[in-house]
Amino acid sequence: MRWFGKGLNRKFTLATIAGFVASSAVFLVLFLTFYQNELQQERAQASREVNRLLQTSLENAMLKRDLGGLLYIIQKLGQQPNIRLVTIANPQGEIRFSSGKGHMGEKLTPPVSAMEGAKTLFLRDAQGQELLRSINPVHNKKPCQVCHGPIEKRPINGILVVDYDAAPIRAKARRTTLLLMGAGSLIVVINLLGGWWFIRRFILKPVARLGAASQALAAGKLETRVELPGEDELARLGETFNAMAQRIQQQIRAEEESRTFLQALVDAIPDGVRIIDENYRMILMNRAFREQTGCPDQLSEGEYCHLAAHGLEEPCPAELITCPLQTVRREGKPIKLIHHHRNCRGETLDVEIFAAPMEVTREGRPRSLLVESIRDLTREVRFTHEQRLSELGRLAAGVAHEIYNPLSSMKLALASLTMQLRKQMQDEETRELLSAIDGEMEQCIEVTNRLLRLSAAPLEEPQLVSMDQVVEDILSLLRWEAEQRQVVLESSFREPPLRVVAVESDMRMLVLNLVQNAFHAMPEGGRLQVEGWRQEDHAVLRFKDTGVGIPPEELRHIFMPFFSRRADGMPGTGLGLAIVKSIVTGVGGTIEVNSEPGRGSTFEVRLPSAEAGAS
DSSP: OTTSSSSHHHHHHHHHHHHHHHHHHHHHHHHHHHHHHHHHHHHHHHHHHHHHHHHHHHHHHHHTTOHHHHHHHHHHHHTSTTEEEEEEEOTTSBEEEESSTTOTTOBOSSOOOGGGOSEEEEEEOTTSOEEEEEEEEEEOOGGGHHHHOOTTTOSEEEEEEEEEEHHHHHHHHHHHHHHHHHHHHHHHHHHHHHHHHHHIIIIIHHHHHHHHHHHHHHTTOTTOOOOOOSSSHHHHHHHHHHHHHHHHHHHHHHHHHHHHHHHHHHHTSSSEEEEEOTTSBEEEEOHHHHHHTSOGGGOOTTOBHHHHHHOOSSOOOTTTSOOHHHHHHHHOSOEEEEEEEEOTTSOEEEEEEEEEEEEEEETTEEEEEEEEEEEEHHHHHHHHHHHHHHHHHHHHHHHIIIIIHHHHHHHHHHHHHHHHHHHTTOOHHHHHHHHHHHHHHHHHHHHHHHHHHHTOOOOSSOEEEEHHHHHHHHHHHHHHHHHHTTEEEEEEEOSSOOEEEEOHHHHHHHHHHHHHHHHHTOTTOEEEEEEEEEETTEEEEEEEEOSOOOOHHHHTTTTSTTOOOOTTSOOOOSOHHHHHHHHHHHTTOEEEEEEETTTEEEEEEEEEOHHHHHO
């Protein structure tokens, strides 16, 4: 039965049964003891009354010396129901008169002393049957002194013994006991059922409701309430529970709102933010940091900081990486450093970290946490790149307006002058000179057009870009600078044409930075070869210079933002190659560099071909 489970109901039922059984057993033992004593005393009292009557009759028969009457009385008495035997013995216990045959002259068994006084006891006869024996001494009186002598010498004339059958007495006792036991058991069952119903109705059911409501509340169902009718203690407990549940719901809602507000606040910060505890576990992070890891949906709170940022299962080794947590813990003040984070795709991300300590109280004890603000230097590079494009755009637009418009006017005037000279039939030499002037002016206009294309604002959507034309345009713009630096420019492109889907201004900035980087590596002049060809699904561009080369220890740093080692001795921003890396990565390409100090460097750019996407 479900109600007889392991709960309070079962405990109460078992305890009640045990209590009633124990009390009933004690009550029964006491009752039987008292009943038997009372029954024995009752029988003894009855036998004493009978014995007194018999004794009076016997004394009367003795005084009259009527032995026949005495025997008649004894025999009649022995024939009464429940009387087994009636005997009269002398003071020495020798039977002188008996209602039964064959007992004359025998000794009473067990021996009885006349001086012990009247008593009643249960015993068994020679056949093993239980009987109740009443022993009554017959005292010497004045009328008896004639035959028995003076009272002082013989106070007892004999002993009257009456044996009652104990079986009816025991049967009656058993019937009474069973009746009482049945009545007691019935009372126990009635009390048990009544107590069980009362406990179940007024205690167990309300407690069960409270338990179910508590479990629902613990499971997160904060709207749970319990209804307990009445005005007793449990009803008041239910009201207290409802008030407690409502307050818990309000506090949890307020905590959730505060946490949501805090998360929204840190998510609004453009830089990556995370909070790290003493065990290197991240307890809070914002959206920007999740995006920096490359797998925002796979990152969870409680993950190790070194695993999320560096892909390491153990804390960062101090010999290779400066750990902000260890440094701030040791120095106790904020620090600023540059790190190379590795995202889930295995790509390296250059970041600037500002780390500061934070003292809070969590779970009732003070804790030292670390707050990290992580800035993606790639975004910083792109911002600088946009600034440079904006400045270059303003410069090119100014040049275009300052040169293009006058040249156009001059070209119109020259065309008009040429028509007039043709009408006047001028000589051939004059017409050739005018044609040469027109050609140079056309070339100047083309230069301004190239500047305008270089400074054009990036389109929101990529377009089809011919890398052959982009390289030729950039080399044409930088040819005068190359002559000044004594650098020989060479370019060659294999068929078919190199075409990519990208933002054209980005491609122009890519080529411009690589060419200028080669210029900076050849302070004493040299040769720059730009080659292009299509290889499978990629458009390949190779920039090979004869400059000073790059030392091996600096080779892995050249794409880092703000890293600058110009061979011409001029200060640089350190953003040129970082911009190139950002542009190449943005279109899904790769860039490799091979360099030998003193013999030059080779940069090879591989971009996804437009034809590959079409196929």
